[in-house]
Amino acid sequence: MGFLEQFVHNGRALLGHRSKAILLSGAACFGAVLLVQRVNSRREQKKRILEAQRRREKSFQVAERALLEYKQSHPMTNALYILSLSLSELTKQLQESALSPEEVFYTYLEKTLDVHQKLNCCTEIILDSFEQLKTIGSCKRGILYGVPLSLKENLLLKNHDSSCGVVKYLNQPADDDCVLVKVLKEQGAIPFVRTNFPQALLNYDCSNPIYGQTLNPHNLQKTAGGSSGGEAALIGAGGSVIGIGTDIGGSARIPASFCAICGFKPTAGRLSSKGCKSIFRGQKTVLSTPGPMARDVDSLALFMKAEICEQMVFLDPTTPLLPFDEGLYQSRNSLRIGYFDCIEQTPTSPSMTRGVQEVKALLEQAGHTLVPFTPVRILDMAELMSKGALADGGATFLQQLEGSPVDPVLHAQVAMYRLPICLRKVLAFILKPFVSFPSIMLIYHSFRSAAGVWKLHASIEVIFMRFSVSQWRRLNLDVVLCPIIGPAFNFCYCGKLMSMVPHSMTYNLLNFCAGVVPVSTVTEEDERNLCHLDKGGWFNRVLKKAITGGVGLPVAVQCVALPWHDELCLRFMKEVEELVKKARKDEGANANGKVYLIYDFH
Numbered sequence: 200m201g202f203l204e205q206f207v208h209n210g211r212a213l214l215g216h217r218s219k220a221i222l223l224s225g226a227a228c229f230g231a232v233l234l235v236q237r238v239n240s241r242r243e244q245k246k247r248i249l250e251a252q253r254r255r256e257k258s259f260q261v262a263e264r265a266l267l268e269y270k271q272s273h274p275m276t277n278a279l280y281i282l283s284l285s286l287s288e289l290t291k292q293l294q295e296s297a298l299s300p301e302e303v304f305y306t307y308l309e310k311t312l313d314v315h316q317k318l319n320c321c322t323e324i325i326l327d328s329f330e331q332l333k334t335i336g337s338c339k340r341g342i343l344y345g346v347p348l349s350l351k352e353n354l355l356l357k358n359h360d361s362s363c364g365v366v367k368y369l370n371q372p373a374d375d376d377c378v379l380v381k382v383l384k385e386q387g388a389i390p391f392v393r394t395n396f397p398q399a400l401l402n403y404d405c406s407n408p409i410y411g412q413t414l415n416p417h418n419l420q421k422t423a424g425g426s427s428g429g430e431a432a433l434i435g436a437g438g439s440v441i442g443i444g445t446d447i448g449g450s451a452r453i454p455a456s457f458c459a460i461c462g463f464k465p466t467a468g469r470l471s472s473k474g475c476k477s478i479f480r481g482q483k484t485v486l487s488t489p490g491p492m493a494r495d496v497d498s499l500a501l502f503m504k505a506e507i508c509e510q511m512v513f514l515d516p517t518t519p520l521l522p523f524d525e526g527l528y529q530s531r532n533s534l535r536i537g538y539f540d541c542i543e544q545t546p547t548s549p550s551m552t553r554g555v556q557e558v559k560a561l562l563e564q565a566g567h568t569l570v571p572f573t574p575v576r577i578l579d580m581a582e583l584m585s586k587g588a589l590a591d592g593g594a595t596f597l598q599q600l601e602g603s604p605v606d607p608v609l610h611a612q613v614a615m616y617r618l619p620i621c622l623r624k625v626l627a628f629i630l631k632p633f634v635s636f637p638s639i640m641l642i643y644h645s646f647r648s649a650a651g652v653w654k655l656h657a658s659i660e661v662i663f664m665r666f667s668v669s670q671w672r673r674l675n676l677d678v679v680l681c682p683i684i685g686p687a688f689n690f691c692y693c694g695k696l697m698s699m700v701p702h703s704m705t706y707n708l709l710n711f712c713a714g715v716v717p718v719s720t721v722t723e724e725d726e727r728n729l730c731h732l733d734k735g736g737w738f739n740r741v742l743k744k745a746i747t748g749g750v751g752l753p754v755a756v757q758c759v760a761l762p763w764h765d766e767l768c769l770r771f772m773k774e775v776e777e778l779v780k781k782a783r784k785d786e787g788a789n790a791n792g793k794v795y796l797i798y799d800f801h
């Protein structure tokens with residue numbers, strides 16, 4: 200090799216080494232920057248979570264001090280009496296000045312602080328409520344004058360965060376109250392506490408990395424359910440007389456079922472959703488709605504009456520001028536009631552089935568006509584639910600969680616949404632002929648064109664007509680009685696049992712109104728009957744694990760009515776509640792001469 204060639208060769212080698220070295224050190228720098236960014240962001244997340252936890256603790260400490268001060272000058276001798284009153288009785292006593300807003304407020308505050316210690320159900324005490332209490336006299340004409348009220352954390356409250364359990368939403372206080380809260384304040388209610396939920400709200404457990412897991416008031420080894428689980432636990436344990444949850448797939452109804460309270464999902468649009476935070480803004484296919492939760496049905500109806508007023512329509516012109524029909528709520532004519540106690544391919548526990556059967560018998564004895572009703576095309580509906588609620592294949596859900604630790608209750612869901620869409624499509628294609636539900640749950644839909652969305656909406660219209668006209672109208676039904684998910688699950692099973700969601704989400708997809716009433720408790724026989732779940736495939740076996748050890752836990756049923764028939768739905772719920780109470784009293788009287796109410800634990 201000549202000198203020149205040697206020179207060029209060496210030069211090239213040197214350059215090659217150098218560029219390799221440059222590339223390598225560039226990559227190392229880039230990696231280091233990423234690592235530092237990651238470490239910093241983790242540190243930042245932890246800091247924000249700790250700050251939020253400290254804010255929560257501080258609100259409790261301030262509330263405890265205020266309570267102590269109040270108690271020094273006001274011995275709370277009426278506490279047990281106040282806590283035993285239903286919402287209607289409480290409002291009456293407040294209106295008639297037989298009770299003062301202060302004694303009611305501090306009684307509920309004390310009970311809430313105590314319940315939260317045991318169940319971890321609250322995200323903060325609303326300290327502004329102490330100021331509101333001082334000026335509440337000006338609201339004496341309001342329907343809910345002086346009533347302390349609890350709110351799920353995703354309902355916007357001026358100067359407070361609504362994190363939905365997502366770290367990046369912390370330190371973003373709202374500019375204004377949501378419409379429902381504004382109206383309630385005008386009606387004299389005092390929102391005093393905010394309650395817990397699962398991270399990102401798309402799950403029916405109740406845990407998030409900021410505020411932790413909420414426990415069930417009837418068994419501390421079980422979840423309170425979700426997503427409005429903090430509400431259900433607090434109300435179920437007697438710490439609040441009325442509260443607001445939200446529901447896109449059962450979130451006001453499932454925790455009500457787990458905690459033995461009543462929960463109502465009105466027709467979406469009947470109550471204002473303005474200011475109810477959701478992590479999927481603009482998702483209009485499966486509609487979310489706020490809904491009341493309380494110990495009895497009358498309280499739900501009173502809440503609806505208080506909210507549905509000119510002010511709500513003024514503040515949110517998307518809501519209809521459709522006053523609450525008290526006459527329809529109070530009516531007691533006999534009804535034609537469709538019923539079913541299970542849904543094809545959807546796991547159902549023995550106590551869910553028994554609950555429906557027992558209530559069916561009571562309704563028949565009371566003179567109503569019960570007609571078998573078979574919801575058809577459940578698989579199609581399940582597919583539409585998943586396509587509607589997760590039209591992007593879960594991408595937004597994952598985006599929202601970026602920068603947040605992921606709560607264990609979400610692991611099953613997140614693992615699925617993290618699989619590449621193409622892999623999910625292949626898996627779904629392979630699974631579909633054998634097991635339809637798992638294939639649906641792979642949620643591989645990701646709409647890229649308007650045509651896809653229109654097709655989805657057209658399919659929902661077809662299903663809606665089939666359900667409401669071809670079936671409901673043909674049988675000339677007024678309402679339907681059916682199961683609701685229960686009894687309460689062991690922790691972290693809800694995310695693994697999304698296959699049960701059609702029990703509740705069907706009525707969000709079709710926008711019917713639906714409510715839940717507690718009717719019984721799990722018996723030894725229900726527990727023995729769990730062995731039948733061994734035969735029914737993988738989801739049934741998971742359900743068995745989720746609910747084993749549930750003797751004594753609440754059992755509820757679901758009451759459904761056509762869209763915009765909210766008063767009829769509530770009236771039906773009221774009738775179920777009354778019949779069950781009467782039956783239990785009779786049973787108790789027959790058994791040992793004593794009155795036995797199932798959930799008289801306050």
Ligand SMILES: CCCCCCCCCCCCCCCCCC(=O)NCCO
Pocket residue numbers: 400401402403425426445446447448449450451477487488581582584585588589635636637639640697698699700701
């Ligand atoms: C195999 C059948 C699968 C059925 C449908 C799967 C749909 C998946 C949709 C996403 C999961 C929905 C969970 C719903 C839980 C309740 C959440 C809720 O109501 N949140 C309230 C938010 O305001």
